[in-house]
Amino acid sequence: MALKIIITGASSGIGQALAKEYDKQGAVIGLFARRKDKLIELQKTLSCKSLIFSVDVTDLAQCRLAAEEFMALHGTPDIVIANAGISSGTLTENFSDLETFKKIIATNLIGVTHTFYPFIQAFKKRGSGHLVGISSVAGIRGLPGAGAYSSSKAALTNYLESLRIELFSTNIYVTTIAPGYIKSSMTDVNDFSMPFLMPTDKAARAIIKAIKNKKKYCIVPWQMNIIGRIMYLLPIMIWDWLARRAPRKKTTPL
Ligand SMILES: NC(=O)c1ccc[n+]([C@@H]2O[C@H](COP(=O)([O-])OP(=O)(O)OC[C@H]3O[C@@H](n4cnc5c(N)ncnc54)[C@H](OP(=O)(O)O)[C@@H]3O)[C@@H](O)[C@H]2O)c1
Numbered sequence: 001m002a003l004k005i006i007i008t009g010a011s012s013g014i015g016q017a018l019a020k021e022y023d024k025q026g027a028v029i030g031l032f033a034r035r036k037d038k039l040i041e042l043q044k045t046l047s048c049k050s051l052i053f054s055v056d057v058t059d060l061a062q063c064r065l066a067a068e069e070f071m072a073l074h075g076t077p078d079i080v081i082a083n084a085g086i087s088s089g090t091l092t093e094n095f096s097d098l099e100t101f102k103k104i105i106a107t108n109l110i111g112v113t114h115t116f117y118p119f120i121q122a123f124k125k126r127g128s129g130h131l132v133g134i135s136s137v138a139g140i141r142g143l144p145g146a147g148a149y150s151s152s153k154a155a156l157t158n159y160l161e162s163l164r165i166e167l168f169s170t171n172i173y174v175t176t177i178a179p180g181y182i183k184s185s186m187t188d189v190n191d192f193s194m195p196f197l198m199p200t201d202k203a204a205r206a207i208i209k210a211i212k213n214k215k216k217y218c219i220v221p222w223q224m225n226i227i228g229r230i231m232y233l234l235p236i237m238i239w240d241w242l243a244r245r246a247p248r249k250k251t252t253p254l
Helices: 011-025 036-045 060-074 095-124 147-166 200-212 223-233 236-244
Strands: 002-008 028-033 051-055 078-082 129-136 172-179 218-221
Touching: 002 011, 002 060, 011 028, 011 200, 028 129, 028 147, 028 200, 036 051, 051 060, 051 218, 060 095, 060 223, 060 236, 078 095, 078 172, 095 147, 095 172, 095 200, 129 147, 200 218, 218 223
Parallel strands: 002 028, 002 078, 028 051, 078 129, 129 172, 172 218
Antiparallel strands: none
């Protein structure tokens, strides 16, 4: 039986690479993103069965409709990957950045709840399913100049943990993926050096392996796992000293 998979943010970067990797496995894929033209371009390169949904994950009604359409045609999916996300540098003292805060939280946190919501009842009814959230190493500790992104991913990681425990006895798995630096349009704008920058296709393979192994939490690439664990354990004074020197992400229009 072909795996049935939903991928949000499939129009570029990690989401697109995940779709291309699952294509090799002959999966049936629901491709979600706002830019339909990019999804059509991707679909032309895939040989598996795929469906395009022009969806903004901040809009619950759009997410529900797309989920229902997919399930009406192909039944309940096996895996739902909430990958859609946005990023920008932000400073709370800048009035215009307050709107950016709202957009980032709405997409990176609330968008994931909108993505999962329509599928959880269907998973429960069938007695199986796998929810995957793409969080970030940036959520492990507060990053200066990126308060919105860093806090959105910290909140997402905790939300996914809550969900994992809530669904413990239901045979529904929850996997949190925390990427370090992966090559994509999100990192192409960075003008600082990015340690262990990973090609997108390699990242997609590592993520798929973690999903297959039903990992609860996985940092990619593996070198970032060591850094992530150290970041988590560092005392506040040392973290503050180090983070003050960290490069800051540019503000980009969203
Ligand atoms: N690249 C990294 O180093 C890195 C590191 C840690 C975590 N991540 C996370 O990985 C995920 C993918 O990022 P990426 O690096 O592949 O960046 P990307 O190339 O910019 O892709 C982001 C994807 O999210 C979609 N998206 C954004 N807002 C959306 C919305 N409101 N509704 C539906 N889709 C939306 C975009 O599609 P449309 O614009 O067509 O809607 C796009 O397909 C994000 O959650 C990001 O935070 C990335």
